[in-house]
Amino acid sequence: MRSIASVLAVLLFLAGNPGHAVEASAYAALNKAAIDQHILPRYDALVTATAGLNAAAKSYCAAPATRPVADLQVAFGQTLDAWQDIQHVRFGPIDWFFRSQRFAFWPDPRNTIGKQMAELLSKHQSGSVDPELLAKGSVATQGLPALERLIFGEDASKLKSGTDAAYRCRYVEAIAINLAQMAKETQAAWREGGDKAFAAVMQDGRNPDAPYREPQEATLELFKALYLAVELAADHKLARPLGAALKDARPRLAESWRSERSLRNIQRNLAAAQDLYLNSFSPAVTDKAVDTAIRDGIAKSVTTANAIRVPLETAVQDAKTRPQAEALAAELLALKKLLGDRLPPALDIPVGFNALDGD
Numbered sequence: 135m136r137s138i139a140s141v142l143a144v145l146l147f148l149a150g151n152p153g154h155a156v157e158a159s160a161y162a163a164l165n166k167a168a169i170d171q172h173i174l175p176r177y178d179a180l181v182t183a184t185a186g187l188n189a190a191a192k193s194y195c196a197a198p199a200t201r202p203v204a205d206l207q208v209a210f211g212q213t214l215d216a217w218q219d220i221q222h223v224r225f226g227p228i229d230w231f232f233r234s235q236r237f238a239f240w241p242d243p244r245n246t247i248g249k250q251m252a253e254l255l256s257k258h259q260s261g262s263v264d265p266e267l268l269a270k271g272s273v274a275t276q277g278l279p280a281l282e283r284l285i286f287g288e289d290a291s292k293l294k295s296g297t298d299a300a301y302r303c304r305y306v307e308a309i310a311i312n313l314a315q316m317a318k319e320t321q322a323a324w325r326e327g328g329d330k331a332f333a334a335v336m337q338d339g340r341n342p343d344a345p346y347r348e349p350q351e352a353t354l355e356l357f358k359a360l361y362l363a364v365e366l367a368a369d370h371k372l373a374r375p376l377g378a379a380l381k382d383a384r385p386r387l388a389e390s391w392r393s394e395r396s397l398r399n400i401q402r403n404l405a406a407a408q409d410l411y412l413n414s415f416s417p418a419v420t421d422k423a424v425d426t427a428i429r430d431g432i433a434k435s436v437t438t439a440n441a442i443r444v445p446l447e448t449a450v451q452d453a454k455t456r457p458q459a460e461a462l463a464a465e466l467l468a469l470k471k472l473l474g475d476r477l478p479p480a481l482d483i484p485v486g487f488n489a490l491d492g493d
Contacts, residue, residue: 156482160418161349162337168356168414169333176220176406177321183209183216184314191310195303198294206285206306207393213313214278214395218402222363222410225355226332227323233316235273239280240389241370246274251283254305258298265308269315279390281309286392354483360415361473363407364435367400368466376450376459383456385447397446400462401439408432415477424480431469438462 190209194201217238220228228234239247250272254263268276284290284306293302324332329341336355339347346352375388375396388396411432419425442449442458449455478485 156350156418156420158349161353161481164414164418165337165349165352165356167417168410169336171413172406172410173220173223174324174333176216176223177317177324180213180216180220180317181314181321183213184310184317187213188307188310188314191307195307198299198303203285203290203293210278210281210285211393211395214282214390214393214399215402217278218399219406222359222366222403222406224359224362226336227320230323232273233320236269236276237313237316238278239274241374241387242274242279246272247279247283250274251280255298255302258301261301261304263301263305263308265311265315268305268308269312276309276312278313281306281313282390282392284309350483353481354485356410356414357477357481357483360407360410360477361470363403363410364466364470364473367403368463368470371396371400371403372446372459372463372466375446376456376463380451380453380456383451385451388446388450391447394445394447397439397442397449400446401436404432404436404439408436415481419477419480421480424476428469428472428477431465431472435462435465435469438465 187206187209190206194203194206221234221238224234228237242248251274254275274280284293284302292299293306296302328334329338330343335341335344336346336352337349338344339349339351346355371389375383375385375391377383385391389399390396411428416425416429419428438458439462442455442462444452444455446459449459477483
């Protein structure tokens, strides 16, 4: 698998050998399109979804013994979809106060979520879970993966009855409140405050608070987000459960295997990458051969992902369906290489050692 170090090596070479001069106005137009058409609407959708989840949690926990958990599970799915649609944006307000990690702590190779949730649930005699204290606590216990365990995990039935049923419901409600609050805070930071809104600050290098002094710097940040959408799908969400061979498949390393939404997560990530590229990057790429190659590469990966008709957890360990998952893995690696090798020089983006570090 292509390591991030090798990507950086290629990008460093390309940074020293720019292929195309790009006007500042082209970067500015790309940035504005990405913010207005891609980022802001997706944070709006996240606010709507988390508000729905919050309402569903309150409704269910008002009478858990008699109300079906299905409505709560549907609201969870809608929120997870909205998160997958914007998960690749790791800069700006979502990065403040560790919001991204708090929203979805994953991957979790040491089962930190399970261990810390067990400790939290052992305190059920305390009577409740304070949403404010939860938000200030461990990132592992307050986001979507923790909620998935509560409503889809092997102990999900304990929400309805048992010695800690009421406590579990308070925990569900606290997570929902926390997610809704983080979504609203993130949206507000992007949209509100006039010239101090992050959407404005990101585009105005003259602002003393601006993290980007030139439009080109903001474009680099957006490129990292585009690259990350593909990298997450390729290196983490698919490669980890797929393994090197059928015997190495580990379906429970998939992102959302308890709710059987692992494949859907990848599909949403790729659709988001496609939207970001087509509506923001593509108009700025003057090398039509590069533009066509990237368009086709993304479209091919989207088509292949959507053609898999069984849960990812099944696909990776079934000899009949595994070839589809392997084909998608190969396409994603090729797409990642294509983006890393050819898009930066096409846009004359200077990429340094830390450009993709930490993603």
